[in-house]
Amino acid sequence: MAEETLHAPMPGAARLAEPLRSRWSPSVFDAAHRLPADDITTLLHAAQWAPSQGNLQPWRYVVCERGGVAHAVLVPHLSRGNSGWVPRASLVLLALTQVAxxxxxxxxxxxxxxxVNLYCTGQATAHLTLQAHAMGLYAHQFQGFDKEAVADGLGCPAHWQLVAGIAVGVRGDPAEVSERDQERDRRVRSRKDLAEIAYGDAWGAPWSPGRMAP
Ligand SMILES: Cc1cc2nc3c(=O)[nH]c(=O)nc-3n(C[C@H](O)[C@H](O)[C@H](O)COP(=O)(O)O)c2cc1C
Structure with a gap:
């Protein structure tokens, strides 16, 4: 199957606007690619300009560039499943939210x-990932790492919680990664039906399109 058919757009996504339509989370990054500082700044601006309750902007990002100090703190704490593909990304951003x-x-x-802060931080991160895709990059978020150990290693205060990492980069050569990461990269993307996630007259009653007169 051709790569673009395998990953996106998927059924139901064909009418979405770019970069939503073709976004997906690859697991094969080009380990030689470096992201210019200007591009990193632009990604951070995308999060900066996201909406938030009371304009509190209750998010922080730690920028982990390959070869940098924060990157070296993160990598030993990645889960087994994430330890192969995450370090190959050009950049990892760690998202934190204020919890106390x-x-x-x-x-x-x-x-x-x-x-509410977690909601806002997720939204800011969504903006960042879509900005990445609009710039011809790919973003793959991940939770599989020892967040407490990484937060500790970075000196994050206790009222801020590390919630996720965002690996950003360009697509690499599948032949350079493990069979497991190749398999993850080729995984068919699927979703719950709209009837399961969108309700109409009451909780659990699927919303039905076209029931109301236009
Ligand atoms: C908060 C969050 C945590 C995730 N954690 C992981 C992870 O630890 N490892 C991984 O390979 N993918 C992780 N993912 C990626 C999801 O598995 C992926 O987004 C989902 O399967 C849908 O695929 P798509 O992004 O290609 O549409 C995470 C995504 C989010 C939003």
Whole structure:
């Protein structure tokens, strides 16, 4: 199967706008590719300009460039499944969200709502990943790593929680990676039906398209 047929667009995605339509998460990155600093800055601007409740922007990103200090902190703590493909990416960004009040907050500061902050951080990260794809790059998010050990190694304060990593880069040669990563890269993408995720008249009652008069 041709690569573009295998990965995207998938059924139902054909009418989506780019870069949503063709986004997917590869597991084969080009380990020789380096991302220019300007491109990294642009990715961070995409997260910076995401909406957030009260414009609080409750996210932080640690930039892990291959060969850099933060990258060296991360790599030994990757899960077995992620340890092959993540280090080959040109860049890893680590996303953190504020989960508790800053011990030095102003007395009149609003208390932190960790659920809303997590929602906002996910949204900022989504913007970042789509910006990456619009720039001809690929992004693959991952949770499989020892987040506490990495947060500790980076000196992150306790009221910030490390939630995910985002590996960014360009596609590499599958022949250079393990059979397992090749298999992951070729995996057929699938989704739940809309009837399972979109409700109409009540919880669990699938929304039916075209039921209302236009
Ligand atoms: C929060 C989050 C955590 C993820 N963790 C991992 C991970 O640890 N390892 C991995 O290979 N993929 C991980 N993924 C990627 C998902 O498996 C992938 O997005 C999903 O299978 C859908 O595929 P697609 O992105 O190609 O549409 C993660 C994605 C998200 C959003």
């Amino acid at each position: 009040d800053d011990p030095h907050r102003a007395p009149d500061a609003k208390p932190v709502d960790p659920a």
